[in-house]
Amino acid sequence: MSHQVLVINCGSSSLKFAVLGGHSNCPILEGIAERLDSPEQSFITFKHNGAKSVSALPGGDHQAAVGAIKEWIHNNKSAAIQLAGIGHRVVHGGELFSESVIVDERVLAGIEQCANIAPLHNPAHIKGIKEAQKQFGKLPHVAVFDTAFHQTLSADQYLYPIPMRLYREHHFRKYGFHGTSYRYISMQLAELSPTYGKQNALIAHLGNGASVCAISGGVSVDTSMGITPLEGLMMGTRSGSLDPSLLSFIAHAEQLSMDEALNILNKDSGLKGISEKSNDCRTLEMAQASGDTQADLALTMFASRAAKHLASVATNLESLEHLIFTGGIGENSALIRSRICQRLKTLGIILDETKNESVPRGEISCIAPINAVIKVWIIPTNEELLIAQDTLHLINKSIEPSPNT
CATH class of the missing domain: 3.30.420.40 (ATPase, nucleotide binding domain)
Incomplete structure (x- = not known):
């Protein structure tokens, strides 16, 4: 076959x-x-x-x-x-x-x-x-x-504090995304750490779309995205979480429909909206290095909100053994990794800045000091490979002979 x-x-x-x-x-x-x-x-x-x-x-x-x-x-x-x-x-x-x-x-x-x-x-x-x-x-x-991995969230995590009838009648709740990436990273980490099944991890999937996830024993217990991929972190063009009333304020101030206002939050906000230059982290890092203060502000806000959400989902873990960066920005931006980890010192997270700056592109790397209690990793994601593996597994399973034949 x-x-x-x-x-x-x-x-x-x-x-x-x-x-x-x-x-x-x-x-x-x-x-x-x-x-x-x-x-x-x-x-x-x-x-x-x-x-x-x-x-x-x-x-x-x-x-x-x-x-x-x-x-x-x-x-x-x-x-x-x-x-x-x-x-x-x-x-x-x-x-x-x-x-x-x-x-x-x-x-x-x-x-x-x-x-x-x-x-x-x-x-x-x-x-x-x-x-x-x-x-x-x-x-x-x-x-x-993408949502399947997060179906293990408990009700106190996936429900919104809105009338329960809205959940019962319309299924309005947090679903989470990037689940295929998180499952792949979880599997990779299990190979790196023999006791992973008893450990806890934070994963930051950072790219044009960005989210974080808390994983206990290989199972998702909390994540930042919600009913749509707009909730949570500041992203390339998405605002992430904000005061819901702001949507109405924007609509009235700009004389827009609610859908048009929502379009601003999805397509014209985030790194693009703050920098007024680009949604591409690489472009903004080059601008920041040449003294562009607005690009620097956008990158600082991105890192700050990522750190806040990592700390937030960590409240659902009994301990913390691993922090993993993945996604286009997470894998390739030493600046963003450094700024996030600086804001997570209260969790005991320490970064080896020399390792962080010199990691080989596309390789699994540990960028924490050798004696660090919490391991900080870069693990490249590969959602396509996991989809291929799932496909082959289910195909093979469907053609396996029945034990009674």
Whole structure:
């Protein structure tokens, strides 16, 4: 049987993809289709064996994108791609899905049911799944949910202090995101620390989207994102948590609808809003180094809020043995790691600044002093690999002979 999986991450205007084996960190093929369903010219990028090709995408929709991927695989026989199945990243599984599942009509209906609380994501996921089902024949499909890992939260953590009827009737509650990343990091840490199953960890997934998670014995006990990915940390373009009344104030002051005001909090805030320059941490660090005080303020606020949320979720742990940084910023920004750890000294977290500044890119590294009680790690995440592994596991499980046969 083949051990290769096509992983699809379908957004409303883009479709990211990768072909991976179940044990290799390096994709055989990867790429992205952009400007889907846009008046601008759509295009698709393929990366294989270090070579990159970009071409226009006639049709410019999700159907065209999935078709282009299938055509590339068919036309490039030397890549020797033999798919066992297709894994789909799905942002929101609500309370319906606490683990990855093989896609059938019931699962599709469940993803659609969750679309009311993820209107920007789940409809695009459904579209991507259906197109892949059409074009890849009878290959099995697996849905891997960002929210599933956090279904272990207790009621006192996932409920909002609002009338209970709103939870009972509409399922308004904290769900959390980045669960696939947190599960991958948790598995990696278990290999690094033999007693991890009895230990506690804080994980900071820092990128354009950012969140933190408290994990006890490999299980999520608290996280910063809520019913949507807007809650919690300050992010690239998202404000993170703030006084809810501010949404109304912005709407009235700017003469906007509530949806338009919410759009400001999602797309024009965070690092971008404070710096008035960029949502990219690398750009802001270069500006800060050259004396840009507004860029420095944005980075300081980002680090400050990340530290506050790490300290907040830590209140649900009986002890603390590990702090892990992951995500694009968490893995690559020594400045942000340093500023966060400086604010967490009260928790006993100490950073070795020399190690922090000189870590090899893309490698697992411990950046705490040798004798530190709390280990501080950089662990690169790989959500695509975990999706591929889940897909292969469920496919193999579905074809295992029954013990009674």
